[in-house]
Amino acid sequence: MMNNSTEKLILFALRLITYAIVLVIGYILFDIIRNGAPALNWQFISGFPRRSGAAGGIFPAIVGTLSLVVGTIAVSLPLGIGGAIYLAEYAEQNKFNTLIRLAIVTLAGVPSIVFGLFGLGIFVLFCGFGPSILAGSLTLACMVLPTIIVASEESLRAVPKGFRDASLALGATKWEMIRTNILPYSMSGMITGSILGIGRAAGETAPILLTVAAFYLPRLPNSIFDQVMALPYHLYILATQHPEADKIRHMQYGTALVLLLLVLGLSLGAILIRTHFRKKFRW
Amino acid sequence: MSRSRKLLITDKLMRLLLVGAASTSVLVVCLIFLFLFREAGPFALNPGLGKLMDSQWIPVSFQEEHFGVGPLLSGSALVTALAMLVTVPISVLVSIYIAEIAHPTEREFLKPFIEILASIPSVVLGFFGLLVVAPLIKTIFGLSTGLTALTGALLLSLMAIPTIISLSEDALVSVPYALKNASLALGASHLQTIFRVTLPAALPGIVAAVMLGIGRVIGETMAVLMVTGNSAILTFSPLSSVRTMTATIAAEMGEVPFGSVHYQALFWIGIILLGITFFLNIVAQRVLKKYGMMK
Numbered sequence: 001m002m003n004n005s006t007e008k009l010i011l012f013a014l015r016l017i018t019y020a021i022v023l024v025i026g027y028i029l030f031d032i033i034r035n036g037a038p039a040l041n042w043q044f045i046s047g048f049p050r051r052s053g054a055a056g057g058i059f060p061a062i063v064g065t066l067s068l069v070v071g072t073i074a075v076s077l078p079l080g081i082g083g084a085i086y087l088a089e090y091a092e093q094n095k096f097n098t099l100i101r102l103a104i105v106t107l108a109g110v111p112s113i114v115f116g117l118f119g120l121g122i123f124v125l126f127c128g129f130g131p132s133i134l135a136g137s138l139t140l141a142c143m144v145l146p147t148i149i150v151a152s153e154e155s156l157r158a159v160p161k162g163f164r165d166a167s168l169a170l171g172a173t174k175w176e177m178i179r180t181n182i183l184p185y186s187m188s189g190m191i192t193g194s195i196l197g198i199g200r201a202a203g204e205t206a207p208i209l210l211t212v213a214a215f216y217l218p219r220l221p222n223s224i225f226d227q228v229m230a231l232p233y234h235l236y237i238l239a240t241q242h243p244e245a246d247k248i249r250h251m252q253y254g255t256a257l258v259l260l261l262l263v264l265g266l267s268l269g270a271i272l273i274r275t276h277f278r279k280k281f282r283w
Numbered sequence: 284m285s286r287s288r289k290l291l292i293t294d295k296l297m298r299l300l301l302v303g304a305a306s307t308s309v310l311v312v313c314l315i316f317l318f319l320f321r322e323a324g325p326f327a328l329n330p331g332l333g334k335l336m337d338s339q340w341i342p343v344s345f346q347e348e349h350f351g352v353g354p355l356l357s358g359s360a361l362v363t364a365l366a367m368l369v370t371v372p373i374s375v376l377v378s379i380y381i382a383e384i385a386h387p388t389e390r391e392f393l394k395p396f397i398e399i400l401a402s403i404p405s406v407v408l409g410f411f412g413l414l415v416v417a418p419l420i421k422t423i424f425g426l427s428t429g430l431t432a433l434t435g436a437l438l439l440s441l442m443a444i445p446t447i448i449s450l451s452e453d454a455l456v457s458v459p460y461a462l463k464n465a466s467l468a469l470g471a472s473h474l475q476t477i478f479r480v481t482l483p484a485a486l487p488g489i490v491a492a493v494m495l496g497i498g499r500v501i502g503e504t505m506a507v508l509m510v511t512g513n514s515a516i517l518t519f520s521p522l523s524s525v526r527t528m529t530a531t532i533a534a535e536m537g538e539v540p541f542g543s544v545h546y547q548a549l550f551w552i553g554i555i556l557l558g559i560t561f562f563l564n565i566v567a568q569r570v571l572k573k574y575g576m577m578k
Binding site for chain 2: 007010011014015017018021022024025028029031032078079080081082083085086087090091099100103104105106107108109110111112113114115116117118120121122125126142145146149173174175176178196199200202203204205206209210232233235236239240249252256259260263264267271
């Protein structure tokens with residue numbers, strides 16, 4: 001039998017460990033912000049890099065990452081949401097649908113570097129896209145597909161069953177029912193859940209390493225078949241491969257902060273939109 | 284065409300489109316296996332899969348190239364094991380605190396704050412590791428370099444902690460109230476209930492969470508590439524420099540001629556990684572299903 005003071009001590013220890021983790025997370029954010037903030041200025045954000053990234057700005061890398069995000073959304077959102085609608089509204093318990101669910105779980109566990117190899121094999125070489133925004137977006141889209149499906153399915157299932165029954169009872173076809181009575185209420189949830197997943201993909205380096213990223217390319221892309229610089233890869237290069245790595249810490253911290261703000265900004269935006277709609281639709 | 288007929292056709296068409304969209308996942312999984320084996324394939328005939336059993340990884344050499352996966356496997360295993368040693372106790376204790384002890388308003392703050400850790404890009408964590416954690420390790424242990432397996436493991440545990448916390452917390456919360464109440468009614472204290480009733484009841488969920496965490500850690504690339512020092516040697520010392528499978532692919536793929544033996548060997552590493560994570564995933568799902576913890 002534990003006495004009261006031992007119990008209090010253990011509770012205190014648990015609290016201590018929890019807040020130690022909070023402190024570590026806080027310190028990581030603090031370190032990146034403190035050292036990155038001085039580097040942030042208009043010239044850094046809107047300028048082109050010079051001397052292989054040792055001076056100048058990171059504008060092409062920001063554009064590259066944003067175009068990858070847009071490309072990934074364009075490919076993965078329709079596929080993911082469509083798949084989720086099927087799983088939530090149509091799928092019965094049968095072999096085929098179990099297979100789909102197994103595939104989604106498997107896909108969610110595939111390491112990002114393996115997606116990189118896959119993208120290199122199929123999009124860059126087999127389809128002949130070369131290292132390009134197209135190949136990178138397709139690779140990232142495959143990677144975020146399971147996240148989008150899971151988030152969207154959850155949002156669809158949150159719509160009460162009565163909505164479906166009422167619509168069907170009035171003689172609507174299944175698709176009419178989904179279009180008029182389900183999608184208007186679940187779309188916001190599906191999109192925010194998906195953005196959360198895609199935001200994470202924007203910070204990924206391994207899949208784009210082999211499929212898009214250019215080491216140093218101080219110009220903007222003209223088409224989706226162009227190579228681009230990307231923020232995560234740029235940071236990796238500056239921090240580990242650059243001959244003057246020790247002397248350009250401010251450039252590295254600045255890039256890290258911009259990347260962090262972009263990813264966290266996407267997530268935060270998605271969360272804010274979600275809370276807004278949660279208040280709007282309540283049943 | 285009548286309106287109702289048009290509606291029925293649209294209905295059929297949409298169903299078909301949606302089935303198509305849902306099948307993409309199956310297609311992508313098949314394509315991943317197909318294309319990894321397609322690119323890696325010729326290696327099996329020449330120089331033969333036996334080459335992967337070599338004890339050294341020296342892919343570029345003037346004499347004889349060695350493609351032994353052993354040192355890379357041991358590197359991945361060492362880093363992963365160390366990371367889990369740190370991660371599992373911390374994550375489980377923190378998830379207990381969040382699920383069972385923390386005040387509701389405290390929980391509202393803790394959960395999203397720890398989630399932030401999951402959304403920090405791995406390359407940013409790797410960068411932080413390079414500039415902050417590695418020098419720390421170097422000074423503490425008096426080493427000539429801070430780029431060691433331990434440094435990599437610490438960063439990986441930062442990445443696995445949010446995943447495992449959130450999954451084990453789900454498992455703890457889903458333990459029926461009746462169990463906890465029965466224990467409390469019998470006179471057990473709050474902590475006794477947590478450690479003797481709630482935790483054992485949630486154990487399968489926690490085990491699955493840990494396995495999914497291991498899968499994530501083994502597959503992590505950028506952070507380990509940046510801080511483990513990358514020497515491909517067979518070692519079990521946490522303070523030596525190691526090279527993981529993922530880091531090898533990322534570091535060498537940019538420089539190999541497409542289609543060369545080295546290139547194919549790197550795809551074989553990818554296949555091994557895929558196999559390991561696939562296995563961990565399936566087992567974790569089995570555990571969850573068996574104990575009825577599937578959502």
